[in-house]
Amino acid sequence: MPGKTLRSVFYLWLVFLGVLILVGALAYLRQIDGGLRVTGLSRNLPWGFYIAQFSFLLGLAVAVVMLAPPALSLKSGAGFRKTIMLGEFMSIGAVFAVLLFILADLGQPQRLLNMLLHPSPASPLFWDMTALACCLVFNLSAAWIMLDCERQGATAPVRVKQLVRLSLASVVGCYGLAGCLYAILPGHSFLGTAFAGARFLAAALCSGPALLLLALLLLRRIGSFRPDPEAVRILVKIILWAAVIHLFIYGLEFISVLNGMLPQHSHPLLACIFLTGKNAAAGIVVSLAAALGLLGCLAFLFVVLSRVRNSDASLSFALCCLLCYIWFDSNSGFFYGVDAFGGMNTYAPSLSEICVGLGVYGCGALLVTLFWRAALKGD
Amino acid sequence: MKKRRRFLELAGMSFLALVGKILQPDPVRAFSLSGVGRVHARTLKAKRWAMLIDTLKFNDAEKFAVVIRACHSFHNVPSIAGGQEVKWIWKDTVERVFGEETADYKAKGLQAGDCLLSCNHCDNPACVSVCPVGATFRRPDGIVAMDYHRCIGCRFCMSACPYGARSFNFSDPRLHIAALNPDYPARARGIVEKCGFCSELLDRGEMPLCVKASDGAIVFGDLADPDSGVSRLLSKRTSIRRNEKLGAGPGLYYLI
Numbered sequence: 001m002p003g004k005t006l007r008s009v010f011y012l013w014l015v016f017l018g019v020l021i022l023v024g025a026l027a028y029l030r031q032i033d034g035g036l037r038v039t040g041l042s043r044n045l046p047w048g049f050y051i052a053q054f055s056f057l058l059g060l061a062v063a064v065v066m067l068a069p070p071a072l073s074l075k076s077g078a079g080f081r082k083t084i085m086l087g088e089f090m091s092i093g094a095v096f097a098v099l100l101f102i103l104a105d106l107g108q109p110q111r112l113l114n115m116l117l118h119p120s121p122a123s124p125l126f127w128d129m130t131a132l133a134c135c136l137v138f139n140l141s142a143a144w145i146m147l148d149c150e151r152q153g154a155t156a157p158v159r160v161k162q163l164v165r166l167s168l169a170s171v172v173g174c175y176g177l178a179g180c181l182y183a184i185l186p187g188h189s190f191l192g193t194a195f196a197g198a199r200f201l202a203a204a205l206c207s208g209p210a211l212l213l214l215a216l217l218l219l220r221r222i223g224s225f226r227p228d229p230e231a232v233r234i235l236v237k238i239i240l241w242a243a244v245i246h247l248f249i250y251g252l253e254f255i256s257v258l259n260g261m262l263p264q265h266s267h268p269l270l271a272c273i274f275l276t277g278k279n280a281a282a283g284i285v286v287s288l289a290a291a292l293g294l295l296g297c298l299a300f301l302f303v304v305l306s307r308v309r310n311s312d313a314s315l316s317f318a319l320c321c322l323l324c325y326i327w328f329d330s331n332s333g334f335f336y337g338v339d340a341f342g343g344m345n346t347y348a349p350s351l352s353e354i355c356v357g358l359g360v361y362g363c364g365a366l367l368v369t370l371f372w373r374a375a376l377k378g379d
Numbered sequence: 380m381k382k383r384r385r386f387l388e389l390a391g392m393s394f395l396a397l398v399g400k401i402l403q404p405d406p407v408r409a410f411s412l413s414g415v416g417r418v419h420a421r422t423l424k425a426k427r428w429a430m431l432i433d434t435l436k437f438n439d440a441e442k443f444a445v446v447i448r449a450c451h452s453f454h455n456v457p458s459i460a461g462g463q464e465v466k467w468i469w470k471d472t473v474e475r476v477f478g479e480e481t482a483d484y485k486a487k488g489l490q491a492g493d494c495l496l497s498c499n500h501c502d503n504p505a506c507v508s509v510c511p512v513g514a515t516f517r518r519p520d521g522i523v524a525m526d527y528h529r530c531i532g533c534r535f536c537m538s539a540c541p542y543g544a545r546s547f548n549f550s551d552p553r554l555h556i557a558a559l560n561p562d563y564p565a566r567a568r569g570i571v572e573k574c575g576f577c578s579e580l581l582d583r584g585e586m587p588l589c590v591k592a593s594d595g596a597i598v599f600g601d602l603a604d605p606d607s608g609v610s611r612l613l614s615k616r617t618s619i620r621r622n623e624k625l626g627a628g629p630g631l632y633y634l635i
């Protein structure tokens with residue numbers, strides 16, 4: 001594609017993001033003005049869309065972090081490192097979006113710093129915050145080291161590699177602890193298994209690399225960057241394994257729920273299958289479950305059929321399915337919940353919430369775009 | 380130029396304030412309604428405050444209404460219809476409240492009908508452990524109190540409370556209060572609130588409002604003291620607590 005068209009595509013994309021951000025900002029102003037009553041949240045289901053995006057994006061950010069060690073240890077070319085570096089930048093964008101989602105969710109956003117003034121390690125949210133901070137520091141330093149290596153044409157010294165591994169462990173550990181957040185919520189008992197943390201991690205390991213790979217394929221298509229084939233191969237491998245583990249854990253969860261049939265586990269599940277919820281809005285839950293099932297099957301096909309993986313178009317399609325599947329999966333737990341009285345509640349985000357969400361995604365994407373633009377200037 | 384200087388001044392001052400806040404040796408909960416610092420001559424004290432609700436004496440709707448009104452009107456609890464309501468003390472059906480336990484206890488005389496609900500001031504409160512800023516805390520006397528000025532409105536405590544005792548101010552509560560009581564602060568929009576066992580009244584030597592309004596149907600006292608009214612009643616009559624198998628250790632007992 002000639003440079004001129006490329007540039008107009010780029011500006012069109014910027015305008016699109018600008019519109020998203022504007023819509024989000026307006027909706028957020030409205031929310032600041034009226035309070036969280038403009039959301040679809042309620043006393044019985046106080047968490048929803050924002051928190052779901054928060055955990056989805058945090059997972060995404062953490063997952064991309066895991067790609068750094070091979071990039072640092074492989075002696076192979078600068079192309080590989082560069083590809084992974086794009087991933088680091090994507091992770092920074094995701095962390096930024098996570099922060100914005102936290103702000104959007106708080107009733108008193110101006111008191112956010114209380115989390116630092118009164119740190120409470122007993123709270124899983126503390127570990128979310130730590131994972132976030134580790135992730136940010138890690139990404140910035142890894143990107144910096146890689147840039148440095150590239151400039152000097154050498155691989156990173158052993159000490160740096162060890163440091164990278166250590167911080168990687170801390171990021172993953174904190175994320176795992178944060179994943180246990182749902183285990184203590186009586187209202188979301190379907191999420192409340194010891195598996196939840198592991199399942200979230202596996203889902204994250206799918207979604208992060210999948211989004212990166214999708215973006216890389218897009219870049220290749222519009223002709224602005226040739227991702228390193230070795231990097232693409234490794235990404236596909238990671239996504240495959242993570243998808244297998246995720247689906248496996250999911251299967252185990254279903255089977256243990258259906259075998260045990262403990263009311264607090266099986267009721268939410270059965271309610272969403274057989275519409276036994278007390279709320280008429282249970283329709284959302286059903287369509288959600290259907291979408292999940294369908295996308296899960298498609299994702300599974302991607303995992304088993306190697307032919308799908310080897311063509312660009314079908315790979316992109318499979319990745320899209322996979323991303324949607326993970327997105328729905330990380331959202332689905334929030335669309336229904338059992339209250340303290342055994343009543344089934346459903347929730348749907350309001351238009352205002354969706355607009356704010358789009359705006360935040362727009363901000364994250366804008367940041368990533370600008371980073372990538374700077375990183376790819378020479379190509 | 381002037382603007383920039385003003386900005387720098389403001390930024391500097393905020394930074395100093397922040398440092399001061401961090402260095403402060405013991406975070407004084409100056410605004411909390413717990414009244415920990417104030418010791419009154421008549422202050423009622425206990426090792427473990429607990430509340431007994433006599434379900435047999437709550438037999439008509441008016442009785443519930445009187446108790447609920449006494450609490451809500453004094454504490455400036457807004458009346459909002461729908462899913463975003465705020466409530467400190469309320470009623471629900473026995474089937475819903477005791478769920479799985481109902482079958483066991485019917486034999487022992489648990490009547491169908493309504494029963495009174497509130498925060499249970501648990502021994503192991505989930506709301507306290509999940510709070511990321513320590514805005515909800517358990518006092519040595521068993522009262523689970525809140526610092527409304529520290530709450531950031533993340534609503535984790537609401538999701539975690541197994542008894543549905545917490546409410547969030549989705550909108551400005553002042554818009555939904557018929558007659559504002561100047562003797563008790565109204566809360567801000569965007570924070571969570573709940574019953575505090577009337578700790579400010581205990582400090583003044585008075586019993587909680589619901590106890591006073593209940594005409595003997597609610598008994599309040601020290602569970603750790605074997606001679607207190609609650610201990611004696613508990614040893615005489617059958618009682619149940621909500622969802623005991625969770626291990627939260629609720630401080631609300633229902634006499635049946």
Ligand code: SF4
Nearest residue numbers: 498499501504506540
């Ligand atoms: S009933 Fe809920 S709000 Fe009250 S102390 Fe127990 S966990 Fe906390």
